[in-house]
Amino acid sequence: MKVALTGNPNSGKTTLFNAITGKIERVGNWAGVTIEKKEGKVKKSLNKGNTSITAVDLPGAYSMSPFTSEENVTSDFVKNENPDIIINIVDATNLSRSLFFATQLLELGIPVVVALNKSDLNKKKGIAINVEALSQRLGCSVVETISTDGNHNGLEELISTAIEIKGKRQKAPFDSSAVDMADKSAIEASDRKRFEFVKSIVSEVENRKVSSNRQTKQDAIDRVLAHKWFGIPIFAVVMWAVFSISQTHLGPLLADTLVGWIDGFYGWAEGLLGEGVSPVLSSILLDGIIGGVGAVIGFLPLIMVLFFLLALLEDCGYMARVAAVMDRFFKRVGLSGKSIIPIIIGTGCAIPGIMATRTIKNERQRRTTAMLTPFIPCGAKLPVIALFAGVFFNDAAWVGTTMYFVGIAFIILGALIVVRITGEKNAKSFFIMELPEYRFPSIKRATISMFSRAKAFIIKAGTIILLCNAVVQLMQTFNWQFQVVTEGAADASILASIASPFAILLIPLGFGVWQLAAAAITGFIAKENVVGTLAVVYSITNFINTEELALVEGASDVASVMGLSSVAALAYLMFNLFTPPCFAAIGAMNSEMENKKWLWSGIAFQFATGYVASFITYQIGTLLTTGAFGSGFLPGFIVVAVIVVYVAYLMRRGDKRATEKLALSI
């Protein structure tokens, strides 16, 4: 039996879905978190029937006629995939809007049960709903639910009602089957009548003590958080707190402990292998696998704390306000205020960030956001930043902070360039976003989100990263004749010979050595690999250390092994952060952009940005510190100049098109 979960955006469909299936799909307190349908089996404890029930969670929609592409998913599903039952999740605090969609669903000939969700909020707001009368007027069962509550949430009743009504058909309370679907004005007239009908129901079944258009505490909070002048500083402080807690305070503190355990494990494994094992095998096992994976796993606490805090942020209702605050700035560079949401999510992981662009209606804005979101350093890039900050900059906090600001600067710059290249700098777009109610974020949900991320990270470390490290270790150990390369002759290894040609391209950036080139290349598979590969190629196993003394000592060691100046290290960091993200994120870009030209231009743009940024950092930095340009200045300068001239040409061409368009429209 298949049950479809439908309802308005932010009515709590996914929360209800997670509660009845035990899954942990992403939830958040703003409209448009879910963008794809998700399936799951209803828990045995709720399902008292004999047949198993598959619940299908759908993106929110306001009506059967879709506005955004994710709303399409919903209407297509209920129309074409014949679910046995529809559970229509209705936000109990907003009957007058929700029932419009409900009455449309009731006409489909599929049995519907209404879940009157968030019914706990009604008591707080002094809204009383006569459930029986509502059920009678709609001609279907209505069950009160509180899907955020662990007990007494009405979910068992909801599922048993759904089982009961299978195969039964209700009579639609509002019948529009006689309306000619080809006649636009007839449809409009019918929809108006539908709203009138909904109004008559609401006035009958709902009793509000306070009219919803009165000022509330929520509005007072809005006036501060989304204030014209305070809005941005508040947002900056919030984000700064998120990053400093996860990356300079709590995160590293926990990481120290974890690294201690990993070191212990390394020593234990070393002892276990003993003297008798061949040095090649032991180096693959110890340095390649335990060392490489351990180096990555060591950063897990930073990522977990980050995800915990982001989940709190997403849960409290602040995201929609940030979108409103940012709109006037983002509009100026041709983006939408909604573009900030993918960017914030992208600080955790670029993939869900890129997917979150789907709620942006304007195609160019959506594609541009998908293309620029990876510029904000994601969770997987954290280890890379933390490593370089620790090794080359004495753990200076400014390194991480600067990277985020540089990321934001590139997003703004990129948006400006793209809007001019596409010739749409005069294009107008509207912004509308529902402001959800603020609520206290749930620690439980944030914890669940954190552990599910941690699990994904560990799985990734245990599969892709482990494999990559093993391969890198093997390629480094052997030469093309499959002989073990002798100590000190590592340049003859397979890895060195593959990575060296790429390294030549990197000379103008200050890090033209094959080890660093190899790490940058494996970084495209997964950014965590940069740290893993560096650990393997330089045989370093410990990047974070407990005692300060050890850190200073260890740090200078690592720096000297790599043989990079601080300036070159910064350039290398920039190169890794601002070139294209991992393949998985490129895949996400592909599916959201739905256009190969955009995809390839996007990747090219990211490469160009990373190369230029890295070149400028290294050459200017070297000029400032040593008084002369670094190696390979001239060839690098030619490459950078060609890129800049080409982009400028594209912008000029776009401008011309924009003026032509403007002339046409007048």
Place this chain on the structure above:
Amino acid sequence: MDSTISSRIILGVNKIMERYDKEVTNLAEAKINRAYIIKDVKTNDEELKNFLFTLGCYEGETVTVLSVLSENYVVSVKDARYSIDKDLAEAIIV
């Protein structure tokens, strides 16, 4: 002395505001906390118009501006709050 001057200024401003108030034609000029009846949604974007309709924002419905924040308007339509930009507020004729 100062207080009388400032109170005069406030009175004057209020008078101007009142005059201004009579000429409210779209939501961007609307007074805060007052319910207006929507007369028209002026846009060539048919899709946007339909979308606003499904939210309950169409001719004959009431709309209230609750706050004006950073060039964004917080409006109440039906029982929900939305943040809309100035362009959209100007398109909603009241």
